[in-house]
Amino acid sequence: MAYSITLGLIIGTKEWRQEVQSCLEGSGARTVLDQPAVGEWPAFLERLERTRPDVLLIDFANLQAPYDELIAQIKNSAAAPQVVALHKSAEPETILSVIRAGADEYLYPPIGANLGKALERLAARLSTRMNGNPNGGKLLGFFSAKGGCGSTTIACHTAVELARQTNVDVLLADLDLDAGLVGFLMKCKSRYSILDAMANTHRLDLSYWRALVSNGTPRLQVIRAPGASAQREEPKTDDIRTVLRFVRFQYEWTLVDLGRGLNPLVLSALDEVDQAFLVTTLDVPALHQVQQIIRSLIDSGYGQDRLRLLLNRVPKAPDVMPGELEGLLGIPVFSMLPEDHGSVYEAYAEGQLLPANCNLGRHLTKLAAAIAGIQEPANRKKFSLFR
Ligand SMILES: Nc1ncnc2c1ncn2[C@@H]1O[C@H](COP(=O)(O)OP(=O)(O)OP(=O)(O)O)[C@@H](O)[C@H]1O
Ligand SMILES: [Mg+2]
Structure with a gap:
């Protein structure tokens, strides 16, 4: 047992x-x-x-x-x-x-x-x-097999969509302490970061927390990572747990960008989350990393049922089929998101998130609906953040 x-x-x-x-x-x-x-x-x-x-x-x-x-x-x-x-x-x-x-x-x-x-x-x-417990929300972690697979893109858009579709309070937290870009993508105004919460767990309460977060869209709050140049001590894994347990009871959904690969910080955050979304592209180095990560997590006793595999940047005619991958990796593919360079490029160039009606936008809407257990996602006009 x-x-x-x-x-x-x-x-x-x-x-x-x-x-x-x-x-x-x-x-x-x-x-x-x-x-x-x-x-x-x-x-x-x-x-x-x-x-x-x-x-x-x-x-x-x-x-x-x-x-x-x-x-x-x-x-x-x-x-x-x-x-x-x-x-x-x-x-x-x-x-x-x-x-x-x-x-x-x-x-x-x-x-x-x-x-x-x-x-x-x-x-x-x-x-x-x-x-x-109606006050205990769900924690979702997003981490990339290797750099650039898309965990930040997916975590940000899924958070916006979850808030929109479910109309309950959502938090997007950036735990990629080395290179967190959530604050930039979401145009965070707060000068505080998740590191402040971790350094002050002894006085973590609602009023302190409110001073740290920024408002994203309605129902979505964001807490960013410290800037890349910030001098910092390695945070204690216990403090990460404490912060994640605290936020679980403040929001219905908390999405955490964990960066890439496995390290002690990611491992302790993974312990706390209900679902861990491992994001990979289909190139050989990324798939090699995915295989290592899955093996190492399962060997360490991590519940396989909490792991969700997300294939990102899937081309129209992929070299490898999801079925083959499932055989190779031993876990099912939760969702596939298409390669959509044009839409991502255009949106980011204008300081916006993706529009709803592009190919990737539609898939992200469905992904959020699947996570929230919503069958038919509601229609919406625009998936724009920076208004
Ligand atoms: N489905 C996609 N189609 C096209 N481009 C994408 C897609 N997903 C992500 N990208 C692009 O790939 C790049 C890396 O994405 P992102 O920053 O989300 O990855 P990451 O895994 O968080 O990377 P890092 O390791 O730097 O944290 C970004 O330029 C992003 O716009
Ligand atoms: Mg990232």
Whole structure:
């Protein structure tokens, strides 16, 4: 059983820690917080809110009853994790008092043996909560097999189209920190970037966030990447997760341009997204890269069902057919977008996005409809951003 959940471990008892760790190996659960004791309470809460584990395993061996206040503070934090109490006592009275105090699960020795089942229950509960929560939107990542395959073009147009077709709030975020062009294409006015959000996760709330984003079209907000010349430290992967988890609850759809290839930043963002769109052209070097990327993701346990292959710049008479590619790469082709150099060139030369009625524009409309699960895309006149 694989659990795509994040965990916080507060375990001081050595044997329990070992048992938990060996139970988690290969389970797909990720540990985002790991310390032997709660320690200083405010610092702990701050850390909890920053790392936001879905589930917190707490060793109750050294904690004093009553537990109500402690569990309430943990559950009322922004992280609001599910709490699993590890306790040496198997007495019904103790179990009851801990559960009554607000713990979601109670484990007693042998901890390792009992943990698997508890995690299964928690993962199922969390997945219902995520899918059933009207405030939890969908995160979509776009990344190119190699430079220039088209992830930025596709992410920008799909974001505009999703906002237009669904009429709900959409965010377009540029996580291509080296060469992000979303801000330029979308004519972003804000001088802040996603890096500011990542550097300030401790004060990430709606009012801070609003100061960072720009308005694109109605219902679409944009947060750009820092300029190519900006001096910056390598962001922490935990901060990327925190920002993505935050935005999930502010927008119905968040589209993230991840740049090209796999690196630690892309990998941690891919962990957070619901669907990962891998964009490739049909030339041999790009297909070679795609093959490597897919293999490496699947080998590392990435759910194949989250990967969506997008073929871009497909010529009228392609050398290789989608069926052949699916055989070669082992995953289905989600969508094919045509080569349309003329339209792209003309639109960009005028500082506009693509018109709706060009070949590529029509395909992008359909792509957004397919992503949103809309059967017949609504008609529209113009697909112009820069008015
Ligand atoms: N379907 C298409 N038909 C014609 N030109 C396209 C198409 N898709 C993208 N392009 C062009 O290809 C170039 C690269 O596109 P884009 O910047 O979107 O790719 P990318 O994968 O984001 O590149 P980078 O690696 O630089 O981030 C751009 O000039 C874009 O206009
Ligand atoms: Mg790009």
